[in-house]
Amino acid sequence: MSTETTAPARAGRSAKSLRSDLKPVWCPGCGDYGVIAGLDKALQELGYARHEIVFVSGIGCSSRLPYFFDTYGFHTIHGRAPAVALGVKLANPKLHVIVVGGDGDFFSIGTNHMVHAARRNLDLTAICMDNHVYGLTKGQVSPTSERDFLTGSTPYGSVEEPVNPLVLMIASGATFVAQSYAANVKHLRETIVAAEGHPGFSFINVISPCHTFNREKDFAYYKGRVSVTEEEAKHDRAEAIRVILTHGEGELLGTFYETRRPTYDGSLADLRRRARERHGVPTLEEILESFA
Amino acid sequence: MKARDTRYVCLRIAGEGGEGVISAGELLTRVAARRGNHVQTFKTFPSEVRGGMAVFQIRTGPEQVISQGDYLDVLVAFNREGYDRNIADLETDGVLVFDFEPTEEAPVRRRRGVDYHVPMGELAKEAGARFGKNMVALGAVARLFGFPLEGLREGIRRKFGKKSEAVVTANLRALDLGARYVEEHLEIRHEVRFPEGDGNPRIVLSGNEAIAFGAVTAGCRFYAGYPITPATGVMEWLARVLPLLDGDMVQAEDEIAAICMCLGASFAGKKVMTATSGPGLALMSEALGLAAMAEVGVVVVDVQRAGPSTGMPTKAEQGDLNLAIFGAHSTAPRVVLAPIDIEDAFRQTVNAFNIATKYQIPVILLSEQSLGYCQASMPRPDFGKIDVFEEEYATVPEDGGDWPRVDEITVGEGYPMTPIFPRYIRYDSGVSPRSLPGMPGLEYRATGLEHDEYARPRYDPENRRAMTAKRKAKYESIRREYGGAVEVIGYPDAEVAVSAWGTTASVMRHAVLRKLNEGARIKAIFPKILSPMPDAAMERHLSGVRKVVVCEMNDTGQYAKIVRHRYHKEVQAVLKDRGLPFKPSEIVPQIDAALEEVVRI
Numbered sequence: 001m002s003t004e005t006t007a008p009a010r011a012g013r014s015a016k017s018l019r020s021d022l023k024p025v026w027c028p029g030c031g032d033y034g035v036i037a038g039l040d041k042a043l044q045e046l047g048y049a050r051h052e053i054v055f056v057s058g059i060g061c062s063s064r065l066p067y068f069f070d071t072y073g074f075h076t077i078h079g080r081a082p083a084v085a086l087g088v089k090l091a092n093p094k095l096h097v098i099v100v101g102g103d104g105d106f107f108s109i110g111t112n113h114m115v116h117a118a119r120r121n122l123d124l125t126a127i128c129m130d131n132h133v134y135g136l137t138k139g140q141v142s143p144t145s146e147r148d149f150l151t152g153s154t155p156y157g158s159v160e161e162p163v164n165p166l167v168l169m170i171a172s173g174a175t176f177v178a179q180s181y182a183a184n185v186k187h188l189r190e191t192i193v194a195a196e197g198h199p200g201f202s203f204i205n206v207i208s209p210c211h212t213f214n215r216e217k218d219f220a221y222y223k224g225r226v227s228v229t230e231e232e233a234k235h236d237r238a239e240a241i242r243v244i245l246t247h248g249e250g251e252l253l254g255t256f257y258e259t260r261r262p263t264y265d266g267s268l269a270d271l272r273r274r275a276r277e278r279h280g281v282p283t284l285e286e287i288l289e290s291f292a
Numbered sequence: 293m294k295a296r297d298t299r300y301v302c303l304r305i306a307g308e309g310g311e312g313v314i315s316a317g318e319l320l321t322r323v324a325a326r327r328g329n330h331v332q333t334f335k336t337f338p339s340e341v342r343g344g345m346a347v348f349q350i351r352t353g354p355e356q357v358i359s360q361g362d363y364l365d366v367l368v369a370f371n372r373e374g375y376d377r378n379i380a381d382l383e384t385d386g387v388l389v390f391d392f393e394p395t396e397e398a399p400v401r402r403r404r405g406v407d408y409h410v411p412m413g414e415l416a417k418e419a420g421a422r423f424g425k426n427m428v429a430l431g432a433v434a435r436l437f438g439f440p441l442e443g444l445r446e447g448i449r450r451k452f453g454k455k456s457e458a459v460v461t462a463n464l465r466a467l468d469l470g471a472r473y474v475e476e477h478l479e480i481r482h483e484v485r486f487p488e489g490d491g492n493p494r495i496v497l498s499g500n501e502a503i504a505f506g507a508v509t510a511g512c513r514f515y516a517g518y519p520i521t522p523a524t525g526v527m528e529w530l531a532r533v534l535p536l537l538d539g540d541m542v543q544a545e546d547e548i549a550a551i552c553m554c555l556g557a558s559f560a561g562k563k564v565m566t567a568t569s570g571p572g573l574a575l576m577s578e579a580l581g582l583a584a585m586a587e588v589g590v591v592v593v594d595v596q597r598a599g600p601s602t603g604m605p606t607k608a609e610q611g612d613l614n615l616a617i618f619g620a621h622s623t624a625p626r627v628v629l630a631p632i633d634i635e636d637a638f639r640q641t642v643n644a645f646n647i648a649t650k651y652q653i654p655v656i657l658l659s660e661q662s663l664g665y666c667q668a669s670m671p672r673p674d675f676g677k678i679d680v681f682e683e684e685y686a687t688v689p690e691d692g693g694d695w696p697r698v699d700e701i702t703v704g705e706g707y708p709m710t711p712i713f714p715r716y717i718r719y720d721s722g723v724s725p726r727s728l729p730g731m732p733g734l735e736y737r738a739t740g741l742e743h744d745e746y747a748r749p750r751y752d753p754e755n756r757r758a759m760t761a762k763r764k765a766k767y768e769s770i771r772r773e774y775g776g777a778v779e780v781i782g783y784p785d786a787e788v789a790v791s792a793w794g795t796t797a798s799v800m801r802h803a804v805l806r807k808l809n810e811g812a813r814i815k816a817i818f819p820k821i822l823s824p825m826p827d828a829a830m831e832r833h834l835s836g837v838r839k840v841v842v843c844e845m846n847d848t849g850q851y852a853k854i855v856r857h858r859y860h861k862e863v864q865a866v867l868k869d870r871g872l873p874f875k876p877s878e879i880v881p882q883i884d885a886a887l888e889e890v891v892r893i
Contacts, residue, residue, distance in 0.1 A: 021712075022748060051732040056556070066737045067749065070712070072729035073737035074559055076552065077582050083549035087556025087564070088729065090540050091514060095560065095729050113552075116545040268540055275535040282536055284509055284675050291495035291505075292326065 016044045018053070020070040031182035031208030031219070032062050032129050038180075038188030038206075039098075039127075040069075045193055046096075053096045056085040058110060060102035061136045062129035062208065079110030082117040082126065086264075089124055093265045096196065097124040103144040104134050107163050111143075118172035118201050120264040125195045125202040128165055129182070131210035132217055139213035149216070166244050169203040170237050170257050176202035177240065178233075178255040181226050182209065183219055187253055194255060200263050207251055222251065229254035300353035301437070301486055302361050305429065306378045307370025309337055309346040312426030317348030318667070319451060320430060323443040324352050325496040325669045328489030332357035332634075332668040334873070337606055345377060354487050357668065358633065359802040362877040365484050366437065368429055370412065375400065387482045389432060391425070406482040408436065408474075415469040424466030431470025436478075438485045441471055495672060499637045499663035500525030500567075502670070503593055504533070506641025507565050509673075510680055512591070513539030514562040516553035518546055518572060521605040522661045523595035526567035547572035551579040551592065558588045559738055561728040563645055567593035570612045571601065573656070577619055580654050584624035584763065586738040587716065587724070589648035591641070593657045595664040598871045607871030608662040610794050610845040616656045617823040617854075623760055625767050627651075628823035630658040630794040632801075634668040639678075640820075646681040651723055651766045658822070660845075662873045663795050686713065686725035688733040712736070714745045718758065722765030771824045778829040782808055782815030788886045789834065790841040791817045793851050796874055800843055803879035814883060822851075825858060834859050839886045841866060843879055 017040055026032050043053065053071035057063035059078035066073030072095075076084045081099045089097045099117075106114050106128045117126070133151065134140040140153035144165065148157040169177050176198040180188040188206060195202035207226070211218035233255040234240035240257035262270075303320075307313045314335055324331050329352045337346040349364070351357050363383040369375035369390040382388060385404045391412040394400040400407055410432045416424035427448070434441050444467060452459045474480075497505065504526045507515070515534060517527040531541040539562075544550035547568050554564040568576065573594045583590050596612045598604035616628045627647050631637035637659060644655040689695055695714050715736040717724045724745075727734030736747045742759060744750040750759075779797075781804055792800045797818040804816040817833050817840075819826055834840070842852040843866040852865035866882045868874055 049732065050735055051730060054560070054729045055737075064749075067739075070735055072735050073739075074556065074586070075737055075739040075741060076555070076586075077578055077740055080548060080552040080579065083544065083552035084556035084559075086542070086549075087514065087516070087553040087558070087562075088560045089556075090542070090553075091557040091560035091562045092728075092730055112545050113549055116549070268535075272535040272538055272540075276538075279536055281538075282533075287505065287508070287533060288495060288672060291497050291501065292493055 018043050018050050018069050018071055020068055022067045024068050025064060026061055027212045029211050029219070030061070031131060031206075031210065032065070034182030034185055035062070035127065035129055035188065035206055035208055036065065036068055038182075038185045038192060041185065041189045042192035042196070045189065046196055048096050052094065053098065054088050056081045056088060056097060056099050058101045058105040059136070060105045060134075061210075062100060062102040063105060065100045079105055079108070080113060081105065082110060082113040085124055086117065086120075086122055089122060089265055090268065093123070093269070099124060099126040101128060102135070103128060103130045103132060103165070104142045107143040107165055107168070114169070115172040118169050118174035118203065121173060121175055121200045121261060123199055123201070123263040123265050125192070125204065127192070128203070128205045129208040130165065130205050131208050131214055132162070133210055133214040135210045135213050151213070164244065165203070165205045166256060167241050170240055173201070174203045174257070175200035175259050175261060176255065177257040178203070179205045179207070179251070179253050181207045181222070181251070181253055183222070184226070184253065187228060191255065198258065199266075200261065225250040226253060227251075229256070233258040235259050297353070299487060300351060300357065300361065301365045301484060302349065302351040302363070303366040303368065303433070304347060304349040304364045304378060304381070305368040305370070305426075306345065306347045306374030307425075308373075309344045311346070311370050312423055313337075313346040313348050313370065315451075316426035316430050317350060319444065319447045320433070321350050321667055322496055323447045324350070324439075324486070324489070325494040327440070327443055328492045328494060329353070329487060330355055330357050330494065330669050331496060332360065333666055334360050334662060335665050345373060347378070352487060354490070359799040359876055360873070361802070362875045366433070368433060370425060370429070372398070387436070387484055389429070389436065408432075408478050410470065410473055412470065415473060416466050419462055419466035419469050421462035421466040424463055427463045427466035428470035428473075431467040431472075432474050435471040435474035436480065436482075441467065494669035496667050496669050497634055497638070498525060498665060498667045499631070499634055499659055500595065500665070501529055502634050502637035503567065503641045503657065503659060504529040506638040507591070507645065508533060508537060509638070509675070509678060510642040510645030511563045511682075512565050512645060513537060514554065514557040514564045515539070515566065516542040516544045516550040516557075516564075517566050517568065518544050518550050520547075520569045520572050522597055522664045523567040523569050523572070523593065525664060526593060526595070547575040548579060551576040551590065554590045555579060555583055555586070555588050558590055559586070559729070563649060564589075565591040565593065565645075567595060569595050569597045569605070570599045570615065573612060573615055574619075577621070580626060581621050581624045582740045583654040584620070584626060585740045585742075587652040587726070587763070588738065589652050590654050591644045591648050591657060592654060593659055595659040595661060597661045604871050606661065608660055608845060608873050609869065609871065610658075610660060610796065611850070612658060613793070613822065613846075613850040616658055623764060625653055625763055626823065627653060627655040627770060627821070628658060629655065629820070630822055631663065632795060632797045632818065634663070634666065635670040637663060638670070638673065642678055642680065646679065647770065649683050650681045651770060652726065653766055658794060660795050684725065685731065686727045686734055712746050715747045716743060716745045716759070716762065718745060718762045720765065721769045722762050722767075723769065767824045771827065774821045775826050775828040777820035777826045778833060779818040779820060780815060780833050781805070783813045784815065785836060786813045786815040787836065787838045787890050788814045788841065788883065789817050789837040789839070790814065790843070790879070790883060791851075791855060792843045793819065793822055796843050796845060799874045799876055800879055803876040803883065806876060806880060807883050812883065812887060814887070825854070827858070830859060834861055837861060838890050839864060841882050841886045843868070843874055843882070845869065845873065
């Protein structure tokens with residue numbers, strides 16, 4: 001990784017920060033500010049050059065994040081960020097691709113793509129800003145909302161069980177699965193640095209409260225309910241899932257699962273090399289002769 | 293008038309799916325092309341893997357074959373059903389080769405023509421080739437119609453060589469038994485002969501292969517797709533070839549993912565393509581809007597099939613024109629092309645990439661089942677003469693100078709002016725030079741939100757107007773470049789014109805040439821680009837025309853409506869919605885009727 005950039009200096013910012021001039025459009029007190037702070041610090045620590053970073057997002061409050069970093073970014077459509085990110089990463093595997101989004105983006109409309117990105121073990125980091133509610137559309141139930149949750153679309157309470165993002169991602173084949181908290185910027189920074197250092201699909205679920213549309217789970221609610229696990233990351237899926245599911249009250253932070261297996265981009269590079277060794281690199285004329 | 297041109301031979305093989313109808317036909321096609329015949333094929337088979345009726349048809353002749361013609365010269369029926377369902381298409385004096393026992397209740401009864409019974413199944417058993425009925429048929433066909441057996445033997449060795457020597461031997465034996473049966477048991481009573489080849493070996497491609505090959509010729513190095521009949525062939529071909537060219541083929545989790553992967557790779561600098569059919573194109577609609585808004589080039593191939601919904605996935609239709617041209621939410625410029633034949637499929641694909649790359653815009657290439665599965669010979673392209681557009685990227689201004697500016701949009705409150713890269717700078721062409729992730733100093737955020745020239749989200753009315761106009765300006769640029777992209781045949785002052793798009797244009801060519809030979813004063817107008825329409829050329833060629841006969845394979849006349857409403861012409865729409873392509877003989881009477889009516893007026 002390179003730390004050099006020939007980009008013109010930007011006025012009014014710390015020399016090291018990767019933030020852009022655009023101010024976030026989020027509500028005051030939004031958890032996503034903490035995520036931005038943790039990300040900025042982590043990226044500085046990692047020493048990535050801004051032109052080597054690509055943020056890819058879908059739709060939602062948190063998916064606005066790419067604008068607030070002066071790096072490359074692609075603000076795409078609802079749920080599809082992991083698929084777009086796959087294209088970016090395969091087109092240029094040297095890029096640091098970070099997918100950001102919310103619980104609705106990742107685990108409702110985009111579940112399919114998350115499961116397959118995890119299964120393929122694409123080498124990127126996906127950060128879910130989980131507030132258990134749809135914020136951009138002003139307060140509807142989300143796939144991670146608790147049962148009985150009252151929202152505009154569930155005026156009599158939600159009758160659906162929430163999905164557990166951590167368990168789903170482990171079961172799908174993600175090779176690094178962690179949880180962090182927007183108010184614990186230090187933990188978040190460390191987790192992002194670790195996830196970026198991990199070759200393969202890294203998933204971080206960040207509890208990022210929305211005190212506008214999810215008053216039940218604002219920062220005050222989480223106060224005293226969040227603790228960092230003392231257990232090491234498990235290398236066995238069943239063990240990791242047990243740690244997550246058997247944890248009692250409150251939210252547990254930490255890296256629950258980590259394992260190594262070939263990355264998607266690495267495997268494809270290998271496949272290309274083997275295919276070329278076996279069949280050679282054909283010219284267009286030679287390909288044409290296969291139709292003779 | 294005798295419409296039939298005896299220099300051409302059209303042969304159909306019909307049998308049960310799984311009996312090797314298609315593979316026998318493909319072998320015959322390949323061998324015919326190797327000895328220098330021009331060929332074009334048509335095939336249809338049931339969706340189910342096995343069972344149902346499979347049909348393979350080859351038309352071959354001394355010149356480029358532009359359509360399947362009207363009637364068969366030869367029908368090879370593997371069974372009774374193959375006979376029953378296809379006999380109506382055989383010329384009254386055509387040749388029938390069949391393998392079933394006619395009964396008193398169901399005899400083979402033809403007034404004219406010649407019938408030969410060949411016990412294909414029995415001979416295959418004798419040859420020890422369990423699936424060799426098709427090879428027996430080929431052997432018999434070769435002997436009956438003067439096709440050299442040696443070419444077929446070589447073809448069998450090539451085709452089955454990879455399997456095992458035993459398979460090769462059994463199939464060769466089946467071929468020989470078929471040929472010998474003809475020699476020993478049949479008295480040749482017909483005149484139909486396969487045309488002699490000119491000795492120039494020709495290449496044979498299916499429409500799907502022509503598109504895939506066109507893509508790599510244009511520089512495509514990333515493909516993502518989801519299996520769907522009849523487009524899957526594009527994906528499978530690229531899965532073999534792209535890795536050899538240091539490219540990637542990804543089988544996505546669905547069509548939405550496929551196009552989104554393409555957009556990601558295109559954003560990061562690859563030339564990209566996905567191929568699907570109607571249902572898949574419907575799923576891609578939202579991402580096509582993103583491509584238009586974020587200005588990311590992508591080629592989307594729609595190998596149309598008979599719909600809606602699952603419809604008849606292995607049958608032909610031209611039913612997605614409206615979806616391709618108009619199926620956008622809001623103002624989302626996209627380009628629509630539709631190849632007419634195999635060679636055109638190759639060339640239009642290169643063209644599609646050039647437009648997508650140059651104008652940073654989605655391009656939909658409308659292919660069809662009957663093109664995707666059709667194989668035809670085409671001349672070897674001269675790669676030196678094929679224009680492949682390569683993009684020039686933006687660069688950081690030298691000596692710390694400012695970015696080039698044109699007609700700057702007023703910067704509103706909360707939008708500080710910093711020297712950042714104007715990714716969406718407004719030039720008259722509508723195209724702004726872009727950077728790729730990894731290029732220092734040119735960072736920007738591609739976006740589906742409305743944005744200003746600096747790629748920052750903006751919702752104010754002035755900006756909206758300016759940016760919509762910018763994206764739409766590409767349309768005018770493309771129209772300028774392709775304004776003359778119309779193929780015209782016939783009399784410039786004709787009062788009756790015919791028009792069509794896609795493969796129907798190729799069949800129509802056949803009908804029009806026939807009518808022109810008879811001295812009819814008509815002309816044919818085929819646009820080479822369907823969106824934006826080449827209005828200038830269309831208007832020029834349509835001026836003075838009193839009636840336009842439009843033929844298309846759908847039930848509502850999607851293209852006919854465009855001609856009627858865009859050029860205010862009286863249109864006689866001839867629609868065929870049966871899952872099968874037009875025949876020239878279905879078009880000729882329509883032209884006659886239009887001519888008569890115009891004269892009467």
